[in-house]
Structures are given as C-alpha cells and as structure tokens.
Amino acid sequence: MGETDYADRGRGAGFATRAIHAGQHPDESTGAVTTPIYQVSTYAQQAVGVHKGYDYSRTANPTRTALEQNLASLEGADLGYAFSSGMAAADAILRSLSPGERVVLGDDAYGGTFRLISGIYGPAGIPWSARDLTDPEALVESWPEGTRLVWLETPTNPGLNIVDIAAVAELAHERGALCVVDNTFATPYLQQPLALGADLVIHSTTKYLGGHSDVVGGFVGTNDAELGEGLGFVQNSAGAVPGPQDCYLTLRGIKTLPVRMDRHCDNAAAIVAMLSDHPAVARVLWPGLADHPGHEVAARQMSGFGGMVSFIASGGRDAAFELVTHTRYFTLAESLGAVESLIEHPGAMTHASTEGSPLEVDDALVRLSVGIEDIADLTADLRGALDAVS
Numbered sequence: 356m357g358e359t360d361y362a363d364r365g366r367g368a369g370f371a372t373r374a375i376h377a378g379q380h381p382d383e384s385t386g387a388v389t390t391p392i393y394q395v396s397t398y399a400q401q402a403v404g405v406h407k408g409y410d411y412s413r414t415a416n417p418t419r420t421a422l423e424q425n426l427a428s429l430e431g432a433d434l435g436y437a438f439s440s441g442m443a444a445a446d447a448i449l450r451s452l453s454p455g456e457r458v459v460l461g462d463d464a465y466g467g468t469f470r471l472i473s474g475i476y477g478p479a480g481i482p483w484s485a486r487d488l489t490d491p492e493a494l495v496e497s498w499p500e501g502t503r504l505v506w507l508e509t510p511t512n513p514g515l516n517i518v519d520i521a522a523v524a525e526l527a528h529e530r531g532a533l534c535v536v537d538n539t540f541a542t543p544y545l546q547q548p549l550a551l552g553a554d555l556v557i558h559s560t561t562k563y564l565g566g567h568s569d570v571v572g573g574f575v576g577t578n579d580a581e582l583g584e585g586l587g588f589v590q591n592s593a594g595a596v597p598g599p600q601d602c603y604l605t606l607r608g609i610k611t612l613p614v615r616m617d618r619h620c621d622n623a624a625a626i627v628a629m630l631s632d633h634p635a636v637a638r639v640l641w642p643g644l645a646d647h648p649g650h651e652v653a654a655r656q657m658s659g660f661g662g663m664v665s666f667i668a669s670g671g672r673d674a675a676f677e678l679v680t681h682t683r684y685f686t687l688a689e690s691l692g693a694v695e696s697l698i699e700h701p702g703a704m705t706h707a708s709t710e711g712s713p714l715e716v717d718d719a720l721v722r723l724s725v726g727i728e729d730i731a732d733l734t735a736d737l738r739g740a741l742d743a744v745s
C-alpha cells in the first residue's frame with residue numbers, strides 16, 4: 356500500500372467525509388476502492404488460533420467491521436455493533452437486564468419496540484412502564500422504582516414529539532438508570548445522542564442510513580466499554596448478525612446520507628407548508644413548526660428537523676384511510692427514510708400492536724416519509740389526494 360496509512364481514515368474529519376471514508380479504505384490486496392462484500396464464513400489460520408483478526412463470520416466479517424467502524428464514527432461512539440435488524444439490536448440491549456430491572460419506554464414509540472418489551476421481556480420478568488418523556492418534570496414525579504433503562508425516541512414514531520435527551524439522560528443517571536436513544540428518525544447527521552449524555556444509541560439502519568428500501572439492519576453504539584463488551588457478547592453468542600451483502604448496501608447508503616438528509620428536510624418543510632393550509636388537515640405534527648411544543652428543544656439538539664411528517668386528518672379515520680390510497684408518488688407502505696416518499700396509517704399498520712395500550716395512536720393520524728423527489732411533484736400529489744377527500 357506504499358506510504359499511505361488508511362487505518363485511521365476519517366479521524367478528525369467532517370461528517371460528510373467520515374460518511375464516505377470512516378472504516379473504509381482501498382482493499383489491500385487489489386486496490387478496490389469500495390469495501391468488498393466478503394461473502395465468506397470462515398478464514399484460513401496460519402497455526403491454531405493464529406489468524407488475521409477473523410476466524411468465523413458470526414464473530415466478525417470485514418464488510419461488517421467497515422460498517423461498524425463507519426457508524427461508530429458518525430455517532431461519536433468508541434464501539435459499534437451491527438445487527439440483522441433494528442429489533443435484533445434492541446433485543447441485544449434488553450438482554451443486559453436482569454429479572455426485576457424495569458424499563459421505562461416513552462408513551463409514543465415504534466410499535467415493534469413496544470411489542471418486544473411488552474410481549475417478550477415483560478413475560479420474562481422485566482417490568483416496564485410507559486411515560487410521557489417530553490415532560491422531564493413529570494417524569495421525576497412519576498419515576499417508577501427499580502428503573503434500570505430509559506428508552507426514548509426523539510423525534511418519536513409516529514407522533515414526532517421531541518424529548519430533551521440531555522435532561523432525560525441526566526435524570527436517569529441521577530437515579531442509577533441508563534439512557535438509550537433510538538436515533539432512527541433523526542440520524543447522526545441531525546442529532547448525536549451520545550454527545551448529549553445518552554449511554555447507548557440505537558438505529559434501525561433499514562431507514563435513513565440504508566436509505567433505499569433495499570436492506571433491513573440495526574446498529575448500537577456506545578462509549579461505555581462494559582456495555583460494549585456485553586453487546587459484543589450477545590452479538591456473537593445469539594448471532595443476529597447482518598450478512599456481508601446487507602452491510603455493503605448499508606455502507607453504500609450512508610455515503611450519501613448528508614445530501615439525502617438535506618433534501619429530506621427541505622422537502623418536508625415544503626410539504627408542511629402545504630398541509631398547514633389545507634382544510635382536510637386538522638393538525639400538522641413536525642418539530643420544525645414554531646408552535647410545535649418541542650420546537651425549541653429540537654432546534655437546540657438537532658441540526659435540522661427531519662423528513663418525517665405526521666398529520667391528523669380532519670375527516671377522522673375514514674378520511675385517513677381514503678387519503679392513503681389516493682396518492683401516486685407517496686406509496687402506501689410501512690417503513691420510512693428512503694429516497695422514495697411513503698404514506699401510511701400508523702394505527703392500522705406500523706403501530707397496530709399498540710392498540711389498547713398507553714402507546715395507542717390517534718386513528719385519524721397519517722404518517723409521511725417525505726422522499727427526495729422533485730418537491731413540485733410531491734406537493735401536487737399530496738394536495739390532489741387531500742382535495743379528493745375533502
């Protein structure tokens with residue numbers, strides 16, 4: 356490789372540079388500029404136990420290492436662990452709890468996280484409580500005894516509420532609990548929870564990081580060596596690891612994260628302006644709005660307001676159901692964060708598992724993942740659908 360030392364590539368560089376270079380370097384044997392897909396399960400050893408850092412791909416794989424180092428760099432984490440899905444990543448964190456240790460979950464959160472905590476960990480002896488984490492003072496008043504983990508999203512899915520990460524992390528630490536932040540909606544480009552005091556940051560890399568609706572994955576980052584050791588142990592022992600092709604696709608997506616996020620944010624702002632003026636819309640939920648209750652906190656802890664927009668349909672559930680079938684470019688589908696725009700009804704789709712729970716969502720709520728298409732086409736598409744139902 357001549358004189359160039361790539362080992363530390365990206366250290367000290369800006370975000371967009373790290374998105375492209377951190378964890379990645381030209382292949383030492385061929386010079387290939389892109390990290391290859393190491394489609395391999397096992398590795399030759401020079402003698403028993405003597406190898407080049409890789410012995411079996413559940414334990415480690417070079418394409419996965421590149422992804423882990425890359426995302427750790429973007430989140431300002433010393434340690435990063437990639438998983439086969441966001442839920443597998445959440446599961447790896449929750450496995451650190453012992454029976455009796457309580458989880459506090461925000462009362463607006465991804466339905467799958469709620470299902471994992473309430474349907475699998477609850478019955479296994481991990482008690483849980485739902486709390487409104489947007490109000491740290493109320494949380495102090497109603498702090499459940501024995502809480503070990505506070506699990507927060509911000510912005511929340513699907514209500515787009517904002518939680519003050521620094522305030523909740525401090526409060527958790529004063530009470531001997533850890534703070535986990537699901538950073539899927541914001542991405543590290545807009546918000547870096549570890550720098551604000553969180554102990555763990557988790558992602559569904561399926562969403563903005565992958566960015567193209569072609570891969571499912573998860574990630575956890577931390578600066579705590581002990582927590583990291585536990586995560587690595589679970590990753591290797593339980594084995595919910597992503598394959599090399601999935602790691603490659605995620606790395607490929609991350610390279611354009613900064614430019615995509617800028618466009619997602621701009622397009623969302625324009626969609627919000629249109630929605631705010633439309634009679635078929637009762638209320639728009641987006642932290643960039645000056646009258647959003649979390650606007651000030653969002654402006655402080657995020658560098659942009661993101662591409663996710665939710666709104667309440669004036670005509671209730673029926674109008675919402677009707678609306679989501681009338682768009683052409685906003686595809687009716689679960690998931691979010693990719694280049695193409697999506698529309699969905701959380702109550703009946705992504706958050707159906709929360710029905711009857713404290714996390715239940717308004718049945719007139721519609722959620723948009725605003726893509727990076729031409730904004731004139733997106734605005735016309737959505738306005739046309741809204742006109743059709745008003």
Ligand SMILES: *Cc1c(COP(=O)(O)O)cnc(C)c1O
Pocket residue numbers: 440441442443465467468508512537539540558559560561562571572573
């Ligand atoms: C999608 C999602 C998850 C779950 O991730 P998967 O990759 O689907 O397993 C977790 N949290 C949030 C906020 C999500 O949107």
